[in-house]
Amino acid sequence: MPKCNKSEAQAIDYVYGELDASQVVDFEHHLSTCDNCTRNVNAYKHVLHLVDEAEAELTPHIIAPRNLEAKLYRRLAEVPPVKPTLHSRLSDFATGLLLTLREQKVVSFCLFIFAVISIAFFVGNPFRPAPTIDMSQIDSADARIEQYRHQDIQRSMEDVLRNKHLRNSDGWDTVSQLNRVKDQAQGTNWANIAKKHLKNVHSEL
Amino acid sequence: MDKLIDDEMLVTQFKSGSQKAFDELMKRYERKIFGYLLRSVRNYEDAEELTLEVFFKAYRALASWQPKAKFSTWLYTIASNLAIDYHRSKARKPVYMLEDEDVIEARVVATDISSNPEKQLEEKERGRIIREAVDELSSKQKAVFMLTRYEGLQIKEVAETLGMAEGTVKIHLHRATKKLQTLLRPLWENNEI
Ligand SMILES: [Zn+2]
Numbered sequence: 001m002p003k004c005n006k007s008e009a010q011a012i013d014y015v016y017g018e019l020d021a022s023q024v025v026d027f028e029h030h031l032s033t034c035d036n037c038t039r040n041v042n043a044y045k046h047v048l049h050l051v052d053e054a055e056a057e058l059t060p061h062i063i064a065p066r067n068l069e070a071k072l073y074r075r076l077a078e079v080p081p082v083k084p085t086l087h088s089r090l091s092d093f094a095t096g097l098l099l100t101l102r103e104q105k106v107v108s109f110c111l112f113i114f115a116v117i118s119i120a121f122f123v124g125n126p127f128r129p130a131p132t133i134d135m136s137q138i139d140s141a142d143a144r145i146e147q148y149r150h151q152d153i154q155r156s157m158e159d160v161l162r163n164k165h166l167r168n169s170d171g172w173d174t175v176s177q178l179n180r181v182k183d184q185a186q187g188t189n190w191a192n193i194a195k196k197h198l199k200n201v202h203s204e205l
Numbered sequence: 206m207d208k209l210i211d212d213e214m215l216v217t218q219f220k221s222g223s224q225k226a227f228d229e230l231m232k233r234y235e236r237k238i239f240g241y242l243l244r245s246v247r248n249y250e251d252a253e254e255l256t257l258e259v260f261f262k263a264y265r266a267l268a269s270w271q272p273k274a275k276f277s278t279w280l281y282t283i284a285s286n287l288a289i290d291y292h293r294s295k296a297r298k299p300v301y302m303l304e305d306e307d308v309i310e311a312r313v314v315a316t317d318i319s320s321n322p323e324k325q326l327e328e329k330e331r332g333r334i335i336r337e338a339v340d341e342l343s344s345k346q347k348a349v350f351m352l353t354r355y356e357g358l359q360i361k362e363v364a365e366t367l368g369m370a371e372g373t374v375k376i377h378l379h380r381a382t383k384k385l386q387t388l389l390r391p392l393w394e395n396n397e398i
Pocket of ligand 1: 004005034038
């Protein structure tokens with residue numbers, strides 16, 4: 001048997017698929033003659049297989065956190081907005097230009113050049129700063145939170161209806177779920193919708 | 206929002222004032238980032254808290270962010286730094302929040318219902334031991350291992366994410382793999398490979 005001239009690192013790279021095609025051919029040829037490297041490769045493959053299996057047990061539990069948007073906007077509402085720097089504004093301008101060019105190609109390019117020249121000529125400031133990200137200017141933070149509350153209620157309502165129709169929930173289950181949505185939706189139109197559904201379900205019971 | 210719009214375009218839209226663009230970015234990545242953090246910290250509540258922190262930081266920094274790398278890579282950078290800080294500050298054993306029943310239930314669904322429960326318990330225990338071995342890796346080794354193995358990042362992208370040279374990423378990956386092999390050897394020395 002020829003003397004082994006391969007490093008353990010090569011065996012690991014091989015297992016991770018990090019060798020290039022010619023290195024793979026060379027290494028596989030070596031494997032056919034080297035028990036030591038074959039043993040290493042098998043061991044690493046086995047370790048990764050075990051870890052993959054153990055980590056796969058977590059996969060069903062990986063679901064997007066609930067209400068992340070609402071929590072984020074609530075948290076953002078508690079801190080003052082960040083103002084972009086002049087440097088970032090100029091870079092944004094360049095990035096915006098590149099992206100526009102990529103999307104709309106020649107026509108937009110001509111229009112854009114024309115626009116820049118006109119603005120530069122008449123106003124003298126083609127690098128008008130991008131609007132500051134300020135919650136109060138776009139939507140008030142409260143409005144955002146309210147919007148997310150509505151989305152949340154809508155999601156709950158969809159859950160109830162899905163359970164009712166697809167999983168054939170027991171009528172009383174549906175009643176209690178609808179009551180919860182009704183409470184959650186107090187002060188919004190959703191509360192009326194929940195009431196209407198409740199009436200229907202009651203008449204079916 | 207149009208799936209065909211790429212992340213970079215959404216970032217530009219956000220910078221010119223579109224909140225919806227950020228919502229869409231968040232929708233695209235919240236599950237992935239949460240999954241990465243859950244594997245990293247092994248605790249649901251902390252993973253949720255850190256996911257919120259990632260998007261909070263991203264939102265605040267996005268206005269002055271310059272796209273040197275992909276947006277997703279940048280999110281993983283924020284998440285990795287938070288995870289590394291988390292491990293540094295807590296320096297504690299991970300708390301397994303997974304309900305044992307959940308794991309058993311998932312296995313019952315996935316495997317033969319008639320297989321014996323003792324074996325399931327053994328396998329559950331084995332899964333826990335293996336994840337604990339992964340948690341024995343240094344925080345950088347673990348980040349490199351997780352990003353390559355479970356987040357589908359190329360070595361080059363991991364290097365960008367963690368601000369390391371590609372060679373350093375490979376060294377961490379090699380050390381992680383060898384350490385796992387050493388730690389897990391007793392598991393298969395009883396069984397044939
Ligand atoms: Zn060899």
